[in-house]
Amino acid sequence: MMTDFLTPQLPHFLILATTLFVIGLVGVTTSRNVIRVLMSLELMLNAVNINMVAFNNYLSPAYGSGSGAQFFMSGQAFAIFILTVSAAEAAVGLAIVIALYRKYKTVDMEQFSVLKG
C-alpha cells in the first residue's frame, strides 16, 4: 500500500520526539528570555516522554509467561517520574527566575553572564 508509511509505527513517534527535542534544544540555546528557555526545556522533556511511552507500547517484555505483567509498564512509569521531576524543575526554575529578576531587574539571558571568570 502506498500510504503504508503514513500508518503510525514506532519510528513515527520516535521521529516526532526527535523533532520536538531538537526544536526544544534550539530554543534553550538561543532564546533571550529566561522564561522561553524554561518553556523550551519543558518541550525537550516532553519529547523524552513521548519516547518512553512509545517504547512501552511497542517494546513490551515477554509478558505472556507467568507474572511478567508487573514489569511491562516500566516505560509509562518512568514517564510519570519524568513528569514529576520536570514539574519540580519547572517550579524551582521559575522561582530562580523570579529571584534573578529581582536581583538584575531583567530576564535577559545576555545579562546573566556572571559565570564568566
Next chain:
Amino acid sequence: MLLETILFWVFATAAVGAALSVVFHPSIIYSALMLIVAFLSIAGVFVLNNADFLAVVQTLVYGVGLTIIILFGIMFTGDKLLSDRSVTKRQLAAYMVVAGMAFALLLPAALHGYRVIPTPAALAAIYQTEGSTALLGTALFNTYALPFELASILLLIAMVGAILISKRSLSGVDETSIKYTPNQSHLTPEAQEALEGTTTSLAASKANHPNAADVEAAANEAAVDEIPFREPVGV
C-alpha cells in the same frame, strides 16, 4: 487504523507547529499559549500509545498547571517582552548545526524502529479488557513503590525550595540585593553625613513603603557610588 493514522498526523503536526511557535514567536504570551497546544497534542500522542492515564496527567500537570505557573512568571517579570535571539547570527548558525547534527544522529536510530515487532495482539487484548491505567497503577504501587514515594518527597522539597528561593527573606531584607558597604571611618565627614542621611530617610521610607528592601538597596547603591573615598591613613 485509519482514525489512528489521521489522529497521529493531526497531533504530530500540531505539536511540531506549536513547538516552533513556542521557540520562535516574537511574543512570549503567544509562546506560552502555544505551549498549551503542544502539551495537549502530546497528550493525544500518549493516547495513541495506550497511555490514557499519562495523557490525563499530561493535560492536568503540563497543559494547565505548568502553563499557569509560566504565565505567572511572565506576569512577574514580563515588563520587557524580549523576543529577539540572544545570539549573533554566526552563533545561531553554529547552534543550528549542533541541533542538526543531533537530529541527524537521532534519525537513523528512530528509523531503526521499523525493525521492531509491532505491538502484540495479546497486549492489545489486555489493554482492551483491563485498560493501561490499572496496569500502570499495579506497576507503580508494586515494582516502583519506592521511587514513587521518593518522587513525592522530591515534590515537597521542590515546593519548599521554590518558596524559599522566590521569597524575599525572613528578616524582610532582600538578601539578593545586599551590597558591600565599606568601613565608614575611612570616609570623609561629608560622605559619612551623606550616608547617615540615606539611612535615616531609608528608615522613614521603609515604614510605609511596600517595597522597602528595594529602596534600601537603591539607597545603598547610590551612597556607595557617590561617596568620595579618602586614602586610608595609619594602616
Next chain:
Amino acid sequence: MDSWWMSLQQHVAWVPVYPLLAFALIVLLRGVLPATLGKESSTWQQWNAPTKTASMLLTVGATFLGLLHTLPFVYALLTNNLHVVEMNQPWLQAGDLVLSIGYRIDPMSVMMLFVVTFISLFIQIYTHGYMGHDEGYAKFYGYLALFNFSMLGLVLSTNLFQMYVFWELVGVSSYLLIGFWYTRPDAAAACIKAFLMNRVGDFGLLIGILSLLFFTYGWWQSYLGVHPSEALLGFSGIAALVAQAPAWFKSLPIGIIAFLIFMGPMAKSAQVPLHTWLPDAMAGPTPISALIHAATMVAAGIYLVGRVYPLFAMSPNAMAAIAIIGTVTAVVGATIALTQTDIKKALAYSTCSQLGFMMAAMGCGVPGAGLFHLFTHAFFKAMLFLCSGSVIHACDDEQDMRHMGGLWSKLPVTAITYLIGTIAISGLFLTSGFWSKDSILAGAQAYSKPIFWTLAATAGMTAFYMFRTFIMTFMGSYRGSAHVHHEMPVMVAPLAVLAVPSIAVGWALSGQGVLPSFETLITGHLMHGGGHHAVAAGNFTHAQIGWLSSGIGLTGALLALAFYWKPLNFVPGAIQKACMPLYTFFAKKWYFDEVYNAFVSKVYMVFANASSTFDRGVIDGLVTGVGSTIDASGGLARQLQTGRVQTYIAVIFFGLVVLSLLGLLWWH
C-alpha cells in the same frame, strides 16, 4: 664528677645553639620591640635603645656560655684527660644513603672551640664601643651571633657533609658582614667579590667531597656496618679509609680528590690565586676583620685540611701542591704588605701571608705546627686588628697611615698592645709567634730547603712590614688633620686581655713549661690512621732555627726602623730609588686584579656573550614559544567562556553528539 662530665659532653651541641638562639631572638626582637614600645611621638633612637641592649647582651651572653662550656674541655685537654667523643644523628636519608649531623670532641675541635669563643667574646665586647653609634648596631650583633653559630657548628662537625653545610653558612655570614655597610660601593663590591671567589673554591670542595663519596661509597657501607655510630664521610672514618684504600685509589684518584677538596680552603683561607677577596673584605667593620678575616673563618680552611689530613698525607703530589701554594701565598702576601698604606689592608695582606705559612706547614707534613700557628696567630692578629680599629675610631675613620703618626702618646694602651702584636707576629723574643713559626720552619727544613729559605726570608719581611706599620702609625709626629679622640675603655680592655695570650700562649704550649707541647696534644690524634711525617732532623737543630728566625726578624725590624723612622733615616736615596720598580709591582698587588679583570673582560666575556646569545635566541625562543602558544590557544579557548549558560549547553550537546558518533563508530 663523672656524671657532670658526661652531661657536659652530651650537651656540647649547645655551644653552637646558644648563638643561634641569640640570633633568632635578635631577629624577633628587632621585629617585635619597636611594635610594642613604639609610640608615634618617640624617635627611632628611643625605641631602638632596648633592642640594642638586648641584642648585645644576648650575643655576648651566648658566647660567654659557649666559652664556659668549652673551658672544662680545655682543662681536660691540657691535663691529657680528653677522650675523643663523637655523636651522630641521622639527618638526611635517601635510600641507604644516610647523611649525619653530630658533634665531635677531640683536641682539634676543643682547640678551635676555645679560639672561637674566647676571641669572639672579646671582639663582641669591643664591638659595643666600635659600633656604638651605628644604626645597624642590633643587626650587627645578630650577624655576629649567626657567624658564631656557623663557625662553632663547623668546628664541631663530624663529617665532610656537615662541615660543608656550615662552611657555606660561614661564607654567608662573612658575606653579610663584609657588606654590612652595603650603601658604600666598595663594601657592596667587596662582599660580592668575596662570595664569588669563595664559590670557585667551594665548587671544587663540593666536587671533591662528591667524588670521594663516589669512589668509596661501597667501602663506607661496609665500614658503617661495623661502626654504626660513625657518620658517612666522618673524619675518623676517613683515616681508616686511607689506611685501607687499595693501591689504584692511592695512585691517582686520591691526589685529585685531595686537591679538589683543597680548593675550598684555598678560597676560604685566601691562598694564591684565590686570595684577592680578603684585602677587599676589609671594607667591612673592623671587628669583623678581626674576628672573621683574621682569627677564625679564614682559619677554617687550615682546620679543614687538618681534619682530612690523612687524605692529604697519602698523596705526595697534593702535599707538594699545598706546600708550594702556601709558600707562594706567604711571599705574595708579605711583599704586598710591604707597600700598603692603608693600615687594614696591610694587616689583611699580613693575614694572607700568615695563612700561607700555616698552609705551607700543612703541606710540609707538620700539621701540628700549622695549627699551632693558627692558634697563636688568632690571638695576636685579632688584637692587631682591634688596635687598628681603635686607631681608626680615634682618627675619625681615617685608615691611611700617611695621615697618622705620633699616636703613641694619645693612644698608649693601643700602642703598647700593637707593639706586642708586632713583636709576636715577627717571631721575636719568645713571644707566641716565635714558637709557632719556629715549628713551621723546622718542618719546612725537613721537607724542602727552598721552601725553608723562602719562608725564613718571608719571616724577615713580616717583621719589616709590621714594624713599618707600627712606626708609621705610632711614632714620629702626627700628620693627619682630624682631631684624635681618646681611647674608649670598652675597646682597650679586650686589647689588654688579648695581649696576654699573644705573649704567653706560645711559650706555655711549647713544651718547655709544665704543659705538654701543642703538637703532641694535636698531632697524636692527627696521625691516627697512618701518616709518616714526624719532624726529621735537618741541618739545623730546633734551637738554631729559633736563633735564626729571631735574627731574621730582628734584621727586618731594624731595616724598617732605618727606612721609616725619621731620626734614623740613613738609607741613601739611591737605594730607595732602586727599589721603586719592585715597590710599584708590589704596590699593584702583583697585578692579580688586573689579570683577573683582563681574563674576565677578554676571554670570559666572549664565552658569556656567546652563551647569552644562544640562551636568548634559542632557549628563550623555545620557552617563550611554548608560552605564547599556550597563551594563544588559551585565548582561543577563552572565547568559549562567555559566562552564559546557553553557550555551555550548546557545547555540552556538541560534545554529546561527538561522543555518540564515536560510540557508534566504535560499536559497529
